[in-house]
Amino acid sequence: MSRALVVDRPGAHRLVERAVPEPGPGEVVVRVAAAGICMSDREVYDGHRDAAYVRYPVTPGHEWSGTVEAVGEGVDPALTGRKTVAEGFRACGACERCRCGETSLCSSGYAETGFTEPGAFADHVTLPARLLHPLNDDADLPAAALLEPAAVIAAAVRAGRPRPGERVAVVGAGTLGLLAVQLLAASSPAELTVIDPRAARGEQALRFGASQAAAPAEADALSGRFDLVVETAGAATTAASSCLLARRGGRVVLTGMFTPGAIGIDPVHLSLSQLEVRSVFGAPSSAWSDAVRAFGLGLLDPAPLITHEFPLERFADAIALVGGGDPKTGKVLLRP
CATH class of the missing domain: 3.40.50.720 (NAD(P)-binding Rossmann-like Domain)
Structure with a gap:
C-alpha cells in the first residue's frame, strides 16, 4: 500500500491508503524520502493561495527528493534505483516559451506538482521522467529536498x-x-x-x-x-x-x-x-541543472537549514510550525 496526504479543501486533510501507483508511458514512480513544507503549502492548507494556482482536492508537496522505484514504457530502465529530484512545473516543452528554454513561463497553462498535480506528501509520487534531475549516488536525500527552492x-x-x-x-x-x-x-x-x-x-x-x-x-x-x-x-x-x-x-x-x-x-x-x-517565479530547467550541479559539487549544502522532521501522520503539527513565527523554526520536512 501507499499512503498520501490529501487536502480536500482549506483546513481539511486526511491520510489515505491506496495501491502503489503504476507508471504510465513516459512516467516514473518515485519513493519519496523527504518533502519540505514551505509557505506556499501553508497557503494551500489555509486557503490563501490564488485559486488559479491550486486545485482541490490535492496532495501537496513540491519540494522533495526520493529514489526511482519503477519506470513506465519508453523510460530508460537504468533510472530505477537512482536518487533524484524533479522539476515541479509540468511544462509542455512545445510552446514558444518552452522552445526558448523558459520552461517556467510555459504558455500551455499552469500545472505544477503539489498544487494542481499530486505531490510528494506521500509515500510515492508519479511524474513524467523528463522532469527528473538524477543525483549522485551518495547524495544526502533530506538535504536534497531543498533543491526546489535552491533552483529558484x-x-x-x-x-x-x-x-x-x-x-x-x-x-x-x-x-x-x-x-x-x-x-x-x-x-x-x-x-x-x-x-x-x-x-x-x-x-x-x-x-x-x-x-x-x-x-x-x-x-x-x-x-x-x-x-x-x-x-x-x-x-x-x-x-x-x-x-x-x-x-x-x-x-x-x-x-x-x-x-x-x-x-x-x-x-x-x-x-x-x-x-x-x-x-523570478519558479525555476526553468536550466536553473534546476545549476542547483543540482552546485549541490553535487558541495557548493550548496542545504542540510543546516533543516530544523524539524515529522512523519506523514503528524502533518498537522508540521504545518503549524511553518509561518508560526518561531525564529528557531527553519525548514520543516515530512519523512514518509
Missing part, C-alpha cells in the same frame, strides 16, 4: 549575473535567502551583506559565507551601495527597499512571493537610477 535561487543568480569583486546584498535570511548566500558566495564577491531583522538568521548567514549581517533599520546607511541586490523575503516593503540598496545602474532580482498591498517601486527612482529589475 539559481534562477535569480542567473538573472542577476554576479561578477567577481562586486558588492552584493541579499534581503531576507529565510530558506531562500540563506541558499542565495551560499550560491552568491561562490561568485567571489568583494562584499556579501545580508539584511534581516532576526539576529540569529544573520549569524547563520555569516556561517554560510556572508561578510556582513545588518538589520533593516541599518539599511539606510547602505543605500546605493550594491551592484546586485537579491530580494528573497516577499515582505510588503522589500521590493521597494531593495531598489534603494542598489547603486545607480545596479541590478535587482525579486524572488519573494508578494501579496496584494505590497509597496510599489518608485518609478522616479527607477528611471533616474537606471536600475535593471528582474523577477
Whole structure:
C-alpha cells in the first residue's frame, strides 16, 4: 500500500491508503524520502493561495527528493534505483516559451506538482521522467529536498549575473535567502551583506559565507551601495527597499512571493537610477541543472537549514510550525 496526504479543501486533510501507483508511458514512480513544507503549502492548507494556482482536492508537496522505484514504457530502465529530484512545473516543452528554454513561463497553462498535480506528501509520487534531475549516488536525500527552492535561487543568480569583486546584498535570511548566500558566495564577491531583522538568521548567514549581517533599520546607511541586490523575503516593503540598496545602474532580482498591498517601486527612482529589475517565479530547467550541479559539487549544502522532521501522520503539527513565527523554526520536512 501507499499512503498520501490529501487536502480536500482549506483546513481539511486526511491520510489515505491506496495501491502503489503504476507508471504510465513516459512516467516514473518515485519513493519519496523527504518533502519540505514551505509557505506556499501553508497557503494551500489555509486557503490563501490564488485559486488559479491550486486545485482541490490535492496532495501537496513540491519540494522533495526520493529514489526511482519503477519506470513506465519508453523510460530508460537504468533510472530505477537512482536518487533524484524533479522539476515541479509540468511544462509542455512545445510552446514558444518552452522552445526558448523558459520552461517556467510555459504558455500551455499552469500545472505544477503539489498544487494542481499530486505531490510528494506521500509515500510515492508519479511524474513524467523528463522532469527528473538524477543525483549522485551518495547524495544526502533530506538535504536534497531543498533543491526546489535552491533552483529558484539559481534562477535569480542567473538573472542577476554576479561578477567577481562586486558588492552584493541579499534581503531576507529565510530558506531562500540563506541558499542565495551560499550560491552568491561562490561568485567571489568583494562584499556579501545580508539584511534581516532576526539576529540569529544573520549569524547563520555569516556561517554560510556572508561578510556582513545588518538589520533593516541599518539599511539606510547602505543605500546605493550594491551592484546586485537579491530580494528573497516577499515582505510588503522589500521590493521597494531593495531598489534603494542598489547603486545607480545596479541590478535587482525579486524572488519573494508578494501579496496584494505590497509597496510599489518608485518609478522616479527607477528611471533616474537606471536600475535593471528582474523577477523570478519558479525555476526553468536550466536553473534546476545549476542547483543540482552546485549541490553535487558541495557548493550548496542545504542540510543546516533543516530544523524539524515529522512523519506523514503528524502533518498537522508540521504545518503549524511553518509561518508560526518561531525564529528557531527553519525548514520543516515530512519523512514518509
